[in-house]
Amino acid sequence: MSTRFRTALIDYAVREVILALIAGNFLYIIYDCRLKFVYNSNMDTFTKTYLERIGINDELPCNLESLARIQSQHSMTVPFENLNIALGIPIVFDLEALYDKIVIHRRGGICFELNLLLAELLRRLGFSVETFSARVRESGTDLDHVFNMATIDGKRWMVDVGFADNYFAPLPFELGTWTFDGRDRWKVEQAEGDRFNLIREEEGEEIVKYVFTLTERIPSDFRARCDYFETAPESHFKQGNLANLERRDGRVSLTDKRLLITTNGEKERVDIESREQFELYLREIFGIELPV
Numbered sequence: 001m002s003t004r005f006r007t008a009l010i011d012y013a014v015r016e017v018i019l020a021l022i023a024g025n026f027l028y029i030i031y032d033c034r035l036k037f038v039y040n041s042n043m044d045t046f047t048k049t050y051l052e053r054i055g056i057n058d059e060l061p062c063n064l065e066s067l068a069r070i071q072s073q074h075s076m077t078v079p080f081e082n083l084n085i086a087l088g089i090p091i092v093f094d095l096e097a098l099y100d101k102i103v104i105h106r107r108g109g110i111c112f113e114l115n116l117l118l119a120e121l122l123r124r125l126g127f128s129v130e131t132f133s134a135r136v137r138e139s140g141t142d143l144d145h146v147f148n149m150a151t152i153d154g155k156r157w158m159v160d161v162g163f164a165d166n167y168f169a170p171l172p173f174e175l176g177t178w179t180f181d182g183r184d185r186w187k188v189e190q191a192e193g194d195r196f197n198l199i200r201e202e203e204g205e206e207i208v209k210y211v212f213t214l215t216e217r218i219p220s221d222f223r224a225r226c227d228y229f230e231t232a233p234e235s236h237f238k239q240g241n242l243a244n245l246e247r248r249d250g251r252v253s254l255t256d257k258r259l260l261i262t263t264n265g266e267k268e269r270v271d272i273e274s275r276e277q278f279e280l281y282l283r284e285i286f287g288i289e290l291p292v
Contacts, residue, residue, distance in 0.1 A: 047124045053103045062126035074161040075246035079108030082237045093219045111162030115146045134212035143225040164244040
C-alpha cells in the first residue's frame with residue numbers, strides 16, 4: 001500500500017470514527033492493512049436516506065445479492081447526467097456536496113460524482129471497497145473514468161454506476177470469463193502490460209468499453225481530469241446536455257437533440273424540437289426540474 005493511499009485512508013478512518021461516535025452507532029474497527037467499519041443495526045442517516053433515494057427501504061446484509069441490488073437500483077434511479085457542466089456549475093468532490101446534490105436534491109452526475117459517492121455508501125454498509133481508474137477513449141488518459149471493486153468472501157466484483165450504456169450487475173474480476181448481467185454479456189481480458197480490457201459482446205463482436213489498471217485511486221487523483229471535462233471546449237461533456245437511466249430491459253437517454261428509448265434491443269427515437277420539449281422529458285423521465 002502506498003504512503004499516500006495509507007495517509008488518505010487514515011484521514012478517512014479518523015473522520016468515520018468521529019461521525020460514528022457522534023451518531024452513536026460505532027461498533028468496532030478491524031485493521032488488516034485496511035480499515036473496515038462495522039455498524040450496528042441502527043443505520044446512520046446518510047446510509048438510510050441514500051438507500052431510500054435508490055428505492056431500497058430495508059436493511060441490507062453485506063453480500064453479493066445486496067451489492068447487485070444496490071447497483072441495479074442505483075442505475076435505474078440516479079441518472080448519469082452532465083447538466084451542471086452546461087450550466088457552468090462546478091463539480092465538487094466534497095462528500096457533503098455530492099450527497100446534497102445526488103441524494104437530497106435527487107440529481108445525478110458524471111462518473112466522478114456517482115461512483116465516489118457510491119464507494120462511501122458501500123463502505124458504510126460494511127463492504128471492502130477499492131477505487132480504480134480507466135481510459136475510455138484512445139485519445140484519453142488513464143483517469144477518464146472511475147469505478148469501484150468490492151471484495152466479498154475473497155472475490156473481487158466490479159461495480160460501476162457512472163457510465164452510460166453500462167453493465168447492470170456486478171461483474172466478477174475473472175479473466176476471460178463471460179458474465180451475463182441480465183441484458184448483455186461482459187468479460188475482462190488481460191491487455192498490454194498491467195492493463196485490462198472491459199469487453200461487451202455487441203451483435204457478435206467484442207467491443208472494448210474501457211481499459212483499466214489495478215492502481216488504487218483516491219478522489220483527488222481525478223480532480224485535474226474532471227476540470228478538463230468541465231472546461232475544455234473539445235470535452236465530450238461540453239458538446240451538449242446528456243441524461244441516461246438504465247432499465248431492466250434497456251435504457252433511456254436524452255440529449256438536446258433526441259430522446260432514445262432502448263427496449264430489448266429495439267430503439268425508439270424522438271427528435272427534440274424545442275428547449276421546452278427537452279425540459280419536459282427531463283422532468284417527466286428523469287425527475288429533474290430546470291433550473292437546478
